Amino acid sequence: MTEVSLLKVQNLRVSYPIHSSILQRRIGENMAVKDVNFTISAGQTVGLVGESGSGKSTVARTIIGLEKADGGRIEFEGRDITQSTRTELKALRRDMQMVFQDPFASLNPRLSVQEIIVEPWLAHPDVVPKNRRASEAKALMDRVGLNPDYASRFPHQFSGGQRQRIGIARALALQPKLIICDEAVSALDVSVQAQVLNLLDDLKQEFNLAYLFISHDLSVIEHICDRVLVLNGGVVVEEGTPRELFENPQDDYTKRLFAAVPVIRPWLNGASSKPAGTIPRY
Amino acid sequence: MTTAPTTSAAPAMTKARRSRWGVHTRTLVPCAIIALIAVGAIFVPVLYGYDPLRVDLADRLKPPGSVLPNGSIAVFGTDQIGSDLFAQMMAGARVSLIIGAATLAIAGVIGVLIGMLAGYYGGWLDTVLMRVADIQLAFPAILLAVLLAAVLGQGVLNVIIVLSISNWVVFARIARSQVLALKDREYVEAARTLGLGNFHIIFRTLLPGSLPPILVVGTVELGHVVLAEAALSFLGVGVPMGTASLGSTIANGVQYLSTAWWISTLPGVLLLLLVLATGVLGDAVRDRLDPRLRSL
Ligand SMILES: Nc1ncnc2c1ncn2[C@@H]1O[C@H](COP(=O)(O)OP(=O)(O)OP(=O)(O)O)[C@@H](O)[C@H]1O
Ligand SMILES: [Mg+2]
Numbered sequence: 001m002t003e004v005s006l007l008k009v010q011n012l013r014v015s016y017p018i019h020s021s022i023l024q025r026r027i028g029e030n031m032a033v034k035d036v037n038f039t040i041s042a043g044q045t046v047g048l049v050g051e052s053g054s055g056k057s058t059v060a061r062t063i064i065g066l067e068k069a070d071g072g073r074i075e076f077e078g079r080d081i082t083q084s085t086r087t088e089l090k091a092l093r094r095d096m097q098m099v100f101q102d103p104f105a106s107l108n109p110r111l112s113v114q115e116i117i118v119e120p121w122l123a124h125p126d127v128v129p130k131n132r133r134a135s136e137a138k139a140l141m142d143r144v145g146l147n148p149d150y151a152s153r154f155p156h157q158f159s160g161g162q163r164q165r166i167g168i169a170r171a172l173a174l175q176p177k178l179i180i181c182d183e184a185v186s187a188l189d190v191s192v193q194a195q196v197l198n199l200l201d202d203l204k205q206e207f208n209l210a211y212l213f214i215s216h217d218l219s220v221i222e223h224i225c226d227r228v229l230v231l232n233g234g235v236v237v238e239e240g241t242p243r244e245l246f247e248n249p250q251d252d253y254t255k256r257l258f259a260a261v262p263v264i265r266p267w268l269n270g271a272s273s274k275p276a277g278t279i280p281r282y
Numbered sequence: 283m284t285t286a287p288t289t290s291a292a293p294a295m296t297k298a299r300r301s302r303w304g305v306h307t308r309t310l311v312p313c314a315i316i317a318l319i320a321v322g323a324i325f326v327p328v329l330y331g332y333d334p335l336r337v338d339l340a341d342r343l344k345p346p347g348s349v350l351p352n353g354s355i356a357v358f359g360t361d362q363i364g365s366d367l368f369a370q371m372m373a374g375a376r377v378s379l380i381i382g383a384a385t386l387a388i389a390g391v392i393g394v395l396i397g398m399l400a401g402y403y404g405g406w407l408d409t410v411l412m413r414v415a416d417i418q419l420a421f422p423a424i425l426l427a428v429l430l431a432a433v434l435g436q437g438v439l440n441v442i443i444v445l446s447i448s449n450w451v452v453f454a455r456i457a458r459s460q461v462l463a464l465k466d467r468e469y470v471e472a473a474r475t476l477g478l479g480n481f482h483i484i485f486r487t488l489l490p491g492s493l494p495p496i497l498v499v500g501t502v503e504l505g506h507v508v509l510a511e512a513a514l515s516f517l518g519v520g521v522p523m524g525t526a527s528l529g530s531t532i533a534n535g536v537q538y539l540s541t542a543w544w545i546s547t548l549p550g551v552l553l554l555l556l557v558l559a560t561g562v563l564g565d566a567v568r569d570r571l572d573p574r575l576r577s578l
Contacts, residue, residue: 064475093477106468110490123477167472174476 004078005039006178006210007063007096012036013071014055014062032058034234036072042177045204045211047221047242050231051257056214059231060182063212064098065089076178094124097171101183103163107155113141113166114151120173127174140169145199161192168199172207180212185220197224218258222246230254308566312559319375319556326372327526334373334526338364343542359544362534371549373526375556381441382507388446390500393453398492400454401461402484412458415451423448424513431519441520445507456499460492494571501564505557512553528553 014033017026033055040046048056061067063074065084074082081092100106107116117137121128128136138148144165155163164184171179181200185193201224203209215221221228222242230238230251238251249255326332341350341364348356358367400408418426427448434440464470465488473487508528514520515529523530528549535545 066471066474090477090479093475098472098475100468100472102468106472108469108473108487108491119473119478120476122482123479170472170476 005075006042006044006077007040007212008075009036009038009059009063009072010075011072012059012062012069012074014058014067015070016058032234033062036231036234036236038229038236038239040178040210040212043204043208043210044227045213045225047225047228048212048214048231049216049218049221049228049257051216054231055234056216056231057182058234060098060180060212060214064096064180065092090123094127094174095177096180097174097176097178098180098182099164099167099171099184102187103160103167104155104187106167107163109155112152112154113146113158114138116155116166117141117169117173120170124174137169137173140172141166144169144172144203145195159192160188161196164188164196165199168196168203172203175207176209178210178212180214182214183216184213186215186217193220200224218246230257305566305569308562309570312563312566315555315559316563319552320379322372323376323379327369327376330366330369332366332369332373332526334365334370334524336363336365340364343538343545345542346544346548358548359542361531361545362538362542367531367544367548370526370531371528371552374528374531374549375552377438377521377525377527378508378511378553378556381438381445381511382504384442385445385449385507386500386504388442389449389503390453390496392446393450394457394489394492394496396450397454397457397459398461398484398488401458402465402480402488408458411454415454418448418451419455424510427510427514428517428519431514436519436522438521438525441511441514444514445510448510449503449507452499452503453496456495457492460495461488464488464491494568497571498564498568501560501567505560508556508560509553 012033013031013035015029015031018028018030019025020027036055036059038046048059050056058067062069065081069082072082073080076092076095081088084092108119111119114134114137117140118133121133134151138151141148141151146162146165146169150158155166158166164187167184184200185196188196197220200211204211211224213221213225225242228240228242228245229236230245230253232253238245238249238254245254246258249258338360341356341360342362344350344356344360344364346357346359346367348359350356350360354366356366356368358371361367361370396411400411427444430444430447431440434444461484470483470487473483478487511520512527512529512532515527516533518530518533520529521527531549532546532553535542535547535549538545
């Protein structure tokens with residue numbers, strides 16, 4: 001590959017300080033991410049799986065600049081962004097956006113949908129001129145499958161799936177090249193999940209987006225990702241296409257992770273009419 | 283099972299309607315009381331040509347409803363120097379409301395600003411500011427006010443300064459706790475990932491979210507401030523002689539309680555009404571500002 005990759009993460013290390021309870025002195029640290037390496041090319045979807053606490057969110061938050069890296073290097077389009085200043089970070093926000101896990105918590109309850117979608121343009125006024133913001137916001141709503149007539153409604157008047165669409169519209173507003181989705185569909189039920197995943201897939205084609213897609217749900221990962229990273233204890237233990245990983249996991253941890261995929265109503269698959277004492281294996 | 287949604291929706295609807303109605307009454311009634319007192323405070327002293335320094339010994343200690351020699355009716359009676367109690371109460375309410383509003387504005391703006399900055403930036407700034415607040419809070423507010431008033435001397439402006447100093451802490455603490463509760467919310471982090479600066483996040487994202495409890499506290503504090511001013515004036519360290527105040531009127535009437543009960547009692551009732559109205563209003567304001575109730 002001769003092209004410069006969109007995002008390149010090298011030896012990333014992130015820790016959370018542990019403070020003493022009374023004097024708030026720093027008494028130690030909790031290594032959430034120990035050594036993570038990967039690259040994302042333009043237009044590619046990379047999945048990040050791993051069990052709870054393995055450091056997935058920490059990787060995402062560090063890339064987007066919500067946490068500081070303790071070591072390693074993050075490059076965006078060849079530029080080192082690990083030690084970015086505030087202004088550099090702000091410029092970077094245009095190219096990199098995030099869709100959050102909780103569609104109920106990630107939208108300001110006091111802003112209307114339109115105000116939520118317009119907010120990114122307050123930080124980056126040159127993206128859309130003032131007089132076109134209202135109509136652009138409506139166009140974005142339309143694009144993500146929301147009725148533009150609802151522009152003046154508030155987040156609590158929408159369902160979880162609709163709210164996640166609002167979050168996606170907000171992320172799209174700055175025309176980013178990379179969108180980080182941290183468990184973006186985990187809070188939704190299965191049919192809504194599929195709709196939102198389809199939307200993300202359509203948008204990817206349309207805007208040539210790259211995704212860093214974080215999920216603990218392997219079936220979601222399988223459908224949407226070009227490549228998958230398996231994270232365990234802050235370290236990437238395996239990497240490959242979803243097919244490779246599902247059919248022939250190499251690492252012990254990956255095997256266990258995939259074996260732990262819950263099967264919905266396993267007894268329907270034949271075995272016995274009731275879930276008996278033994279756990280069905282697949 | 284198809285009827286279940288409609289049957290379960292109906293009680294929810296009536297409940298929503300009832301709570302909305304409740305919020306309306308609980309807002310309107312205290313608002314009306316406060317507005318009535320405010321209108322009275324503005325116009326009654328002018329209409330009556332009230333002069334706090336006029337002494338009219340022939341008319342002193344007249345009970346409510348008495349007809350005075352000049353033909354007018356003293357609805358609330360007269361006090362120990364013969365001035366009309368109703369006009370005096372309204373002039374007192376005028377001073378109380380001015381002091382209350384000014385104090386709330388000063389203490390509120392300063393307290394909220396300090397509290398939000400402390401909560402948002404944390405670290406040593408937070409430690410220093412909140413220790414100062416704690417020390418002050420450990421001191422009974424009215425004692426602090428009396429001490430300060432004794433040092434600064436009497437005067438309306440001094441009372442405002444004194445009460446602002448003893449009240450900013452309440453606002454600082456509530457603003458800080460709100461910011462602490464809100465600043466790690468995903469929507470605040472989302473604002474940060476959009477590239478919005480600290481100024482925007484503090485004043486346009488966190489402040490509106492923190493406002494409901496601040497407004498509630500502010501409304502309730504209005505009652506407290508009016509009460510504190512009355513207490514200061516009652517104790518003789520508040521507004522100077524010659525300025526009407528509910529507190530000094532009550533104080534003046536104390537020695538006549540057995541013969542002319544109205545001098546202390548009626549201003550006391552007015553004070554109570556004002557404090558109660560602000561308390562109820564504060565509660566209603568909270569319900570009203572809850573975004574989940576907004577669309578009802
Ligand atoms: N704010 C924080 N302060 C201290 N430790 C934290 C903080 N956030 C996360 N951690 C720790 O860092 C580690 C990784 O957490 P992280 O949130 O990245 O996991 P995750 O893979 O996203 O898990 P999940 O699937 O549950 O979201 C965990 O051990 C967690 O306890
Ligand atoms: Mg997580």
